[in-house]
Every structure is written in structure tokens, then in C-alpha cells.
Amino acid sequence: MSNxxxxxxxxxxxxxxxxxxxxxxxxxxxxxxxxxxxxxSHYPEPRSLGSFDAGQELKExxxxxAGERLAAPTRSIWSVxxxxxxxxxxxxxxxxxxxxAAVGDRESCELAQAWxxxxxxxxxxxxxxxxxxxxxxxxxxxxxxxxxxxxxNLDKTAQHNIYASLARQLNYLGxxxxxxxSGRQRIEALAGLVYAGVSFAERRPAxxxxxxxxxxxxTRNIDTRxxxxxxxxxxxMEVFTLLVWVYRTLEDAGIQPDPRLxxxxxxxxxxxxxxxxGDGTLTRFHGGGRGREGRLDxxxxxSRIRGSRAGELAMGYDRMTAARITLIVDxxxxxxxxxxxxxxxxxxxxxxxxxxxxxxxxxGAGRAFGEEWEHVSRATGxxxxxxxxxxxxxxxxxxxxxxxxxxxxLLKTPQTVTRxxxxxxxxxxxxxxxxxxxxxxxxxxxxxxxxxxxxxxxRGQDTVEARTDAQRATVDKAIxxxxxxxxxxxxxxxxxxxxxxxxIALLLPxxxxxxxxxxxxxxxxxxxxxxxxxxxxPRATKQIVVSSRVVEYAGQIxxxxxxxxxxxxxxxxxxxxxx
Numbered sequence: 001m002s003n004x005x006x007x008x009x010x011x012x013x014x015x016x017x018x019x020x021x022x023x024x025x026x027x028x029x030x031x032x033x034x035x036x037x038x039x040x041s042h043y044p045e046p047r048s049l050g051s052f053d054a055g056q057e058l059k060e061x062x063x064x065x066a067g068e069r070l071a072a073p074t075r076s077i078w079s080v081x082x083x084x085x086x087x088x089x090x091x092x093x094x095x096x097x098x099x100x101a102a103v104g105d106r107e108s109c110e111l112a113q114a115w116x117x118x119x120x121x122x123x124x125x126x127x128x129x130x131x132x133x134x135x136x137x138x139x140x141x142x143x144x145x146x147x148x149x150x151x152x153n154l155d156k157t158a159q160h161n162i163y164a165s166l167a168r169q170l171n172y173l174g175x176x177x178x179x180x181x182s183g184r185q186r187i188e189a190l191a192g193l194v195y196a197g198v199s200f201a202e203r204r205p206a207x208x209x210x211x212x213x214x215x216x217x218x219t220r221n222i223d224t225r226x227x228x229x230x231x232x233x234x235x236x237m238e239v240f241t242l243l244v245w246v247y248r249t250l251e252d253a254g255i256q257p258d259p260r261l262x263x264x265x266x267x268x269x270x271x272x273x274x275x276x277x278g279d280g281t282l283t284r285f286h287g288g289g290r291g292r293e294g295r296l297d298x299x300x301x302x303s304r305i306r307g308s309r310a311g312e313l314a315m316g317y318d319r320m321t322a323a324r325i326t327l328i329v330d331x332x333x334x335x336x337x338x339x340x341x342x343x344x345x346x347x348x349x350x351x352x353x354x355x356x357x358x359x360x361x362x363x364g365a366g367r368a369f370g371e372e373w374e375h376v377s378r379a380t381g382x383x384x385x386x387x388x389x390x391x392x393x394x395x396x397x398x399x400x401x402x403x404x405x406x407x408x409x410l411l412k413t414p415q416t417v418t419r420x421x422x423x424x425x426x427x428x429x430x431x432x433x434x435x436x437x438x439x440x441x442x443x444x445x446x447x448x449x450x451x452x453x454x455x456x457x458x459r460g461q462d463t464v465e466a467r468t469d470a471q472r473a474t475v476d477k478a479i480x481x482x483x484x485x486x487x488x489x490x491x492x493x494x495x496x497x498x499x500x501x502x503x504i505a506l507l508l509p510x511x512x513x514x515x516x517x518x519x520x521x522x523x524x525x526x527x528x529x530x531x532x533x534x535x536x537x538p539r540a541t542k543q544i545v546v547s548s549r550v551v552e553y554a555g556q557i558x559x560x561x562x563x564x565x566x567x568x569x570x571x572x573x574x575x576x577x578x579x
Contacts, residue, residue: 024176028126031172033164041201042253046145047245047302050098055108058096065090067368069536077115078122086368092123092130093138101146109152116143116150117158120165126172133176134185136169137192141245144195170196170203177213183221183228184235187242190214194246198253207255214246215258226267227315229339231332233275234288236315240268241299248302269305272296274314275328278353283317283328284364285349286335287342287378289533311421318419320428323455324355330383331419331432334394340410342367342378345394347414347434348447349383352458354563357508358490360384364531369538375408377531381486386445386462388483388550393436393445412439427452441481442466442474443550457562465554472553481550485557487516491530491541504544506561513564520557521548 054064063070063077066086072079077096082088090096096115100108123130130139143150143166151159170193177189190213197207221228221239228236243265250257275283280297281290309319316332329350335343342365352360363382366373376382380392395412414436422429433446443464450459462485466472475481489495494507498515504525506514528543548555 024132024179025126027175028131028172031126031168031175033167034171035202036160036164036167037200037202038163040144040147040151040199042198043147044144044195044198044249045252046098046101046149047248048098048142048145049298050095050100050102052099052102054096055099055101055103058099059103059107059111063091063096065095067533067536075111075114076118078118088129089135092119092128093135094142095138097142097146097150101149104149109149112146112150113154113158117161120161124165124168131172132185133173133180133189135188136173137177137189140166140169140173140192141188141195144199147199166196174206182217184239184242187214187217187221187239190217191242191246195249198249198255207250211250211255211258211261214243215260218243218258218260218264222264222268224267225315226264226269226271229335230286230343231315231335231339232286232288232342233272233282233284233315233317234291236268236275237272237282237291237296237299240265240272240303241295243268244299244303265303266305266307269300269303270307270309271314272300273307274309274312274319275317276326277328277351277358278324278326279356279358281358283351284362285317285330285346286344287365287367289365289368292534311423313419318421318430318432320430320449320451322428322451322453325451325455325458326353327351327449327451327458329430329432329449331417331430333415333417334410334413336413337409340413341408342374343394343410344378344383345380345392345396345410345413345436346383346385347380347393347417347436348432348445349380349385350449351384352561354455354508354512354514355510357492357510357512359493359506359508359514360487360561361490361530363488363529365533366531366538368533369531373531373538378408382488384487385447386464386483386485388437388441388443388445388464389481391437391440393434425453426450437464438471439474441550442471443481443553444471455563457560459558459560461556461558463554463556464550466550475550475553481555482547483550483555484521484545484547485559487544488528488530489542489544491539493541495525495542495544497525505564515562515564516544516559517562518546518557518559520555521546 061072063080066084068083068087070080077091097112100112173189173193180186180189190210193210197203197210243261247257247261277283284290318329318331320327327350330346334340351362363377366377378396381387393414394410397408397411414434417434420431428451430449433444435444437443443466446463448461464483466475492509496505498505504516524545526543526545528541530539530541546557548557
């Protein structure tokens with residue numbers, strides 16, 4: 001789509017968004033507490049489990065949401081000045097209720113009750129940033145999930161205030177959920193309506209319609225292979241989590257879930273298993289983080305769905321395993337158009353774990369650390385693949401009118417990404433390529449990977465070459481073209497150059513030793529960062545960089561990661577990585 005068409009679309013979108021925001025405020029202000037319930041007729045199982053440690057910090061006035069940690073003297077969460085929209089969203093979505101319920105003592109119960117009632121006093125008439133259908137759905141889901149905890153020893157007046165607020169929010173939600181963008185946000189809104197329908201007898205008649213709407217959203221947003229358009233593994237897990245909660249809540253209440261919901265779960269579960277590294281966390285691509293610790297295993301277990309995608313692509317990612325080694329490779333085109341606003345230029349990059357220890361990792365998603373980190377983390381150089389001429393394999397939009405509207409989407413991505421996979425007695429082979437650099441540098445990047453059957457070595461060969469006359473003509477415009485292959489290390493991995501400068505020794509926390517060697521370029525150990533949304537700041541780490549140049553239309557670097565035998569000594573030299 002041309003930039004002019006994007007600008008026209010951006011203008012129309014902004015007008016539509018302004019009108020939608022106006023109508024949303026009107027729906028919120030005009031919502032009435034109709035059919036106020038007097039009690040819960042059913043208590044849904046609290047599946048949105050929180051963190052005991054986070055709950056204890058909340059009691060001490062420490063607020064940690066969306067990567068931001070604030071220590072405030074106030075006892076009210078609503079008196080804290082929010083540092084970011086994501087922080088605001090988590091507070092108004094009542095995510096803190098999960099953490100206080102995880103503590104479960106008298107003090108945390110009274111604090112939860114005070115914060116809920118204070119929210120009703122401040123925002124309950126339709127004011128404030130929390131009145132979107134998605135956030136309202138999140139609030140209702142958590143209030144219903146933790147109803148026994150929240151309503152414990154509350155006086156009649158306070159209970160009535162909560163019931164009346166729920167009735168008003170449900171009135172608003174019933175009119176607003178269709179106006180949320182299709183996908184995760186709309187599913188969040190519908191999930192709140194499901195929980196309310198299960199919790200209150202007077203809401204049961206609406207459940208058939210809401211149940212069918214959930215099924216329709218599954219069909220619209222999740223394909224038959226359990227994939228979503230953003231190719232974001234963490235987002236897929238969050239959608240799966242919501243759908244599992246909805247399915248089990250309906251089932252526990254004796255209500256038959258829509259068959260399209262079960263079908264979506266059966267498709268997603270094997271895909272998520274294929275995107276899991278050895279430590280049980282998700283691979284980090286296209287704006288996704290590793291996920292809350294233990295969440296993936298918990299929700300997969302709760303789904304009671306088995307199955308895997310062995311030997312198949314899962315949402316465009318290939319999974320190679322041998323013994324204790326897990327390798328996940330991005331083997332598909334990046335997301336396109338609106339789905340790419342958090343997409344990464346990560347084609348052919350991989351992450352690798354040995355047993356439960358991540359070894360080779362992408363830098364991660366930078367959104368939680370600000371716009372600058374977000375932009376840097378999306379570049380090809382933040383991933384474990386080849387970078388040519390210091391540029392990314394996909395062009396990331398620059399700040400401007402269109403990007404302010406739709407986000408900094410990927411403007412130009414590889415058009416052709418190939419993949420061939422084979423396995424024999426010697427091990428597993430993967431041959432991939434992409435043409436993301438063909439127009440700018442006239443070369444194709446081809447990556448060949450070999451994983452031994454005993455999991456003791458990973459071999460790679462990265463080739464950049466001009467294959468056609470047109471590509472050679474592009475190469476001829478430059479004297480030589482520099483390229484490099486990068487391997488970012490997990491911060492828990494200690495890396496040191498060997499005394500002969502020909503290898504890099506890698507020591508894992510479990511005392512396992514690996515050695516990296518290469519042929520075809522110049523090797524260096526440089527600084528890098530590890531972006532973890534569950535940490536307040538980026539973590540310092542190192543990266544292996546092997547540099548070379550395209551000469552006579554081609555360039556090639558071969559490399560190997562090999563596990564050292566127990567008892568084998570490696571001579572290393574102590575020195576700081578080059579800047």
C-alpha cells in the first residue's frame with residue numbers, strides 16, 4: 001500500500017477513532033445499574049492466579065505494573081500518578097486483585113475491598129481511563145473470580161455498592177463490546193460477560209448469545225493451525241489463557257461451551273508447546289516476552305489438551321530438539337500491515353536453550369522500557385542472525401503522521417522466505433533463506449543449521465550471495481559490502497575469549513561449558529542487553545559478533561557451538577568485551 005493511501009487511511013482512522021471515543025464516553029456516562037444482583041449465585045474458580053510476593057509489596061505501598069515500579073507513601077492505588085498508559089491499564093483492569101488474593105490474609109482482603117470501593121467512588125459513574133470494554137471485562141472477570149475473598153465480612157452497604165457497580169459496568173459492557181477491535185481486546189470484554197453470566201442467575205439468559213460471540217471471535221482471529229496474525233508468541237498465550245478460563249468456567253457451571261471455542265483451544269495448545277524453550281518460557285519474537293513465570297505450564301495443564309507440532313512450522317517458527325537442546329527459528333515472513341506495529345526484523349533468527357538454561361537469546365521486546373528501546377529491539381541487530389551493511393532485513397516505519405496512528409509498522413519485509421527440513425541418523429538439518437536484502441544490497445541470506453542427535457553441537461553456515469544478474473548489478477554499485485552474524489547471550493551465561501583468540505568459552509550457571517568457534521570472519525565479544533518485561537531495567541549481557549565482507553558477489557561464515565566434555569579444560573583470557 002502506498003504511503004499516500006496510508007495517510008488517507010490514517011486520517012479516516014483518526015476521525016473514526018475520535019468518534020468512537022466520544023460515543024464510548026457517552027455510553028459509559030449513560031450506563032445505568034439495571035437489575036442489581038443481591039448475591040452471587042455461583043462462585044467461579046479463581047484461575048487468574050497472582051503473585052504472593054507482588055501482593056506483599058502492594059501492602060507495603062510498592063506498586064509494580066507494566067515494568068514500572070513505584071514506591072508511594074499512600075495506601076490508595078488510585079492516588080498514585082501513573083507513569084505510563086500500560087501502568088494505568090493494569091491498575092484499572094484490577095490485576096492487583098490477583099496478587100492480593102494470592103496473599104489472602106486479613107490485611108490484603110481489607111486493602112482489596114478499600115481499593116475496589118474507592119474505584120467506585122472515583123470512577124464508578126463512567127469517568128476516568130478505565131472505561132473501555134476490554135478493561136471493564138478484565139475488572140468484572142477478576143471481581144467475579146475473587147468474589148469470596150473480596151466480599152468476606154463486608155457490610156451490606158459496601159456489598160450493595162459493589163453489586164450496583166457491577167450492574168452498571170455490565171450495562172455498559174453489553175452495549176460496548178462490539179466496538180472493541182476484534183481480537184484479544186474483544187475477547188477480554190466477552191470474557192467479563194461470561195463470568196458475570198455464570199456468577200449471577202439473572203444474567204444466565206444472555207450467556208447463549210455471549211457464548212456464540214466468543215466462538216465467532218475464535219473463528220475470526222485464530223486459524224486452523226492455532227496461529228494469530230501478529231506472530232507474537234506471548235500474545236497467543238494471553239489469548240489462549242483467556243479462552244481456557246472461559247471454557248473451564250462455563251464447563252464448571254454446567255454450560256456447554258461453543259464448539260468453536262474448543263476447536264480454537266485444540267489448535268493453539270500444540271502451537272504454544274512448539275514455542276516453548278527448555279526452561280518452560282516462550283521464545284521472544286515480534287513484541288512478545290517470555291511470559292509470567294509458570295503461566296504457560298499452568299494454562300496448558302488447565303486446558304487438558306495434548307498434542308504437538310513435531311517437525312512442522314508453528315506460527316512460522318521451526319523447532320529443533322536433540323537431547324537437552326531446544327532451538328526455535330523464525331522461518332516465515334514478518335507480520336504485515338496493522339499486525340506489524342510491534343513486529344521485529346527477525347527473519348531467520350533463533351533462540352537456543354540447553355536443558356533449562358537459555359543460552360542464545362534475542363534482546364527481547366523493548367516496549368516496557370520506552371520508545372527508544374522499543375525501536376532498537378525491533379532491529380535485525382537485536383536478533384541472532386545476519387545483519388548486512390548495518391541495516392535491518394525489514395524496514396521499520398519512522399515516527400510520523402501514519403506511524404503515530406497505526407504504530408511503527410514494518411513497511412518492507414522479505415517477500416520470499418524458504419525452508420527445507422530433514423532428519424537422518426547424523427542429526428537434524430534446516431536450510432532457510434530470505435530476500436530481505438535483495439533490493440538494497442543485491443544479496444540473498446541463506447542459513448544452514450545442523451543439530452547433532454546427542455545435543456552436543458549446533459553447527460551453522462550463513463551465506464550471503466547475489467544469485468541473479470540484477471542482484472549482481474546491485475552488488476557492483478558498492479566496492480564491498482560488510483556483513484556480520486550476531487549471537488546474543490543470556491545474561492546468566494559467562495563468556496570469555498580463549499588464550500589463542502580462536503574461540504569463546506561459555507559457562508552456564510549449571511557449570512555446563514560450551515565453546516564457540518567460527519571460520520570466514522573476524523570474531524569479537526561485545527556488549528549487549530537483555531530486555532525482560534519482569535525487570536525494572538535492561539540487563540547487561542554480551543554478544544558474539546563475527547564480521548566479514550561480500551567479495552565477488554558472495555560471503556560466507558561457518559560457526560559451531562559445541563558442548564565441552566566433563567573434565568576438559570579450556571584456557572581463557574580475562575578481559576572486558578569490546579564496546
